[in-house]
Amino acid sequence: MKTFKLEDKLCSKAKPGQFLMLWIPGIDEIPLSILNAGDGQVSVAVKNVGDATRHLHKMNRGELVGVRGPFGNSFTESRGRVLLVGGGTGTAPLLFLAKRLAAKADRLSFIVGAKTKSELLFLKDLDTICSEESFLGTTEDGSFGIQCLATEPLEELLEKQNFNMIYTCGPEQMMRKVFDIAEKRRIPLEASLERLMRCGIGLCGSCMIGKYRVCRDGPVFNLSQLSEIKDEFGISKLGFDGSVIPV
Numbered sequence: 001m002k003t004f005k006l007e008d009k010l011c012s013k014a015k016p017g018q019f020l021m022l023w024i025p026g027i028d029e030i031p032l033s034i035l036n037a038g039d040g041q042v043s044v045a046v047k048n049v050g051d052a053t054r055h056l057h058k059m060n061r062g063e064l065v066g067v068r069g070p071f072g073n074s075f076t077e078s079r080g081r082v083l084l085v086g087g088g089t090g091t092a093p094l095l096f097l098a099k100r101l102a103a104k105a106d107r108l109s110f111i112v113g114a115k116t117k118s119e120l121l122f123l124k125d126l127d128t129i130c131s132e133e134s135f136l137g138t139t140e141d142g143s144f145g146i147q148c149l150a151t152e153p154l155e156e157l158l159e160k161q162n163f164n165m166i167y168t169c170g171p172e173q174m175m176r177k178v179f180d181i182a183e184k185r186r187i188p189l190e191a192s193l194e195r196l197m198r199c200g201i202g203l204c205g206s207c208m209i210g211k212y213r214v215c216r217d218g219p220v221f222n223l224s225q226l227s228e229i230k231d232e233f234g235i236s237k238l239g240f241d242g243s244v245i246p247v
């Protein structure tokens with residue numbers, strides 16, 4: 001995982017939840033969530049998973065890339081008591097949101113999960129935003145925090161505390177579980193979804209989920225929109241050749 005800072009006037013005005021399309025010349029163009037924005041700059045946190053991200057990880061300061069964006073909608077900035085549930089690279093847009101909410105929300109709680117401690121992102125940043133009692137780290141192998149999935153302490157927390165809004169971003173099966181819990185308890189929820197993206201502006205249809213285009217109508221969806229796409233959310237998506245594949 002590496003963080004990259006890019007100079008781009010338009011994206012430097014992005015809101016939490018929005019994404020950009022990053023072109024790595026000669027290789028590919030990929031969608032990335034915005035981690036931070038301001039002062040003419042925008043940053044993204046990128047996991048090295050394949051061709052484009054591997055090339056990006058090898059690039060040096062000052063080398064040329066292309067940026068389109070910012071695209072998509074953004075999280076609504078809720079007041080009151082808010083809970084953020086993040087997993088893996090999904091923690092990036094939530095951290096951007098948490099920084100904006102820190103001054104507005106009455107209470108900000110964060111559950112963040114990963115397979116192992118080395119994959120838990122932005123722990124230092126989260127430490128400055130959240131108080132000790134409002135931060136919960138989970139790992140599947142027990143190398144940090146509680147040994148469980150990020151969704152396990154969620155039900156327990158919701159038994160004890162009321163929240164005005166839950167935000168989630170991360171692996172889709174994790175978000176689906178958060179959705180099921182929020183729907184059962186009737187707690188407002190916003191989840192940031194990922195789908196295969198090519199154009200990023202609602203033209204090509206590669207990011208369809210139900211009647212929605214994730215790039216244009218999302219990537220942030222609320223509880224009632226997620227209820228409409230229950231048959232696909234956390235279950236299936238379109239692959240590179242347009243066929244339906246499991247998430």
Ligand SMILES: Cc1cc2nc3c(=O)[nH]c(=O)nc-3n(C[C@H](O)[C@H](O)[C@H](O)COP(=O)(O)OP(=O)(O)OC[C@H]3O[C@@H](n4cnc5c(N)ncnc54)[C@H](O)[C@@H]3O)c2cc1C
Binds near residue numbers: 028092
């Ligand atoms: C809205 C959105 C926000 C994202 N934010 C981040 C982020 O902040 N940090 C991060 O590391 N990753 C993020 N991703 C995922 C990132 O786009 C993929 O990891 C990247 O495209 C992989 O490209 P690759 O060539 O390195 O790997 P490949 O080997 O080409 O692909 C590896 C996997 O990445 C996914 N992927 C590949 N191309 C695309 C594409 N055009 N659109 C969507 N998914 C793709 C597929 O699941 C694929 O199986 C985001 C994706 C979306 C849709």
Ligand code: FES
Binds near residue numbers: 215
């Ligand atoms: S990426 Fe083309 S319509 Fe969404």
